[in-house]
Amino acid sequence: MIFFQTHEIEAWINEDAPLIDLTSHLLGIENQPSRLSVRSRHPTRLTMMEEAARIFELLGAEIIFVMPSAADVDAGSLILQVEGRADALHRGWKVAMNLLEYLCGISTLTAQMVSEVQQVGDIPLLVTRKHLPGMKKPMIKAILSGGAHPHRLGLSETVLIFENHLNLIGGRDSLPDRLPKIQAAACEKKISVECDTYEQALQAALAGTDLIQFDKVEVGLLNQWCSQLKTQFPQLKIIIAGGIRPDNIRLYAQSGVDGIVLSSLYHAKPADLGVTIELL
Structure with missing residues (x-):
């Protein structure tokens, strides 16, 4: 499978939040222990799961659960769960979600087209x-x-x-x-x-x-x-x-x-x- 270097993932994080999570800082919730959970809303072929998890790891969060790339999940399935400081979870949230939503969309359509050909x-x-x-x-x-x-x-x-x-x-x-x-x-x-x-x-x-x-x-x-x-x-x-x-x-x-x-x-x-x- 494709290997992503740490500096590539760090660049994704830095592009969105190069300094602080200003909202979390102003709300005073930076240090609060929190849990982030990601679920599918429809049947999905997953991809980039490992890289999404590494985003949160680099921000100091702990990976509790992650589904592997290339897995098929049903609507409502838990695909990723991490725990850590609230500012770390908010900082990684959109970076990980943008990767997962765009690219899982590609892998899901790809799987559908491959299935048609395999018939x-x-x-x-x-x-x-x-x-x-x-x-x-x-x-x-x-x-x-x-x-x-x-x-x-x-x-x-x-x-x-x-x-x-x-x-x-x-x-x-x-x-x-x-x-x-x-x-x-x-x-x-x-x-x-x-x-x-x-x-x-x-x-x-x-x-x-x-x-x-x-x-x-x-x-x-x-x-x-x-x-x-x-x-x-x-x-x-x-x-x-x-x-x-x-x-x-x-x-x-x-x-x-x-x-x-x-x-x-x-x-x-x-x-x-x-x-x-x-x-x-």
Whole structure:
């Protein structure tokens, strides 16, 4: 699972409360021993639980109970409980809740989409790098907790040739010359080419690409194209990106693709969690 360094979590705390909890200070409740409890208000796939707990630990609180990331909980379930000074609990409250609500929303929707795909077969759900800058690690942990996989962790990891690359090397007609050279230089990597049409995919396959990534192709056409390409090129892998939604993902999973790529999970509705702080 993703590892978060202590200084990263300290930066989250410092961003929200760099000096004191002014409200607790003015109310004179800073030293009061208190208990903070977090409960789910609907069925939720959890994520970032360990990091939420570490927020309170760094503030001097004691962890009484914490559910693990990737666990499924029902409405009303206790997922985190900590005890400590009132100012520490208030200082960590919103930092932890913002992380949990946004990211548990992502992991919950991810788990739902993965479940839809699994009704068809063992086809991976691949989530892109179209996340907010600076949020890669939390968002990757969220989709992993939901049962999906990263599509590309970064530009340094994979070779995926887009139209904008092709515009700079003479177009798609340059692929037969370029692909063997790339495959020799990056012999441990698979080479992927994004395509919008069957003709583009056929050209890339004939040039020797390992994988075709179709973009925004209607599912009926995709069925035909997958069948035709895999008949002629049995080793060719095909994935689909763009336009994948909860109401159509099962149809795309039935099209013959080897993987489904999407970014919409990052825009999931936040989870609804409730927090109570009370005196010990």
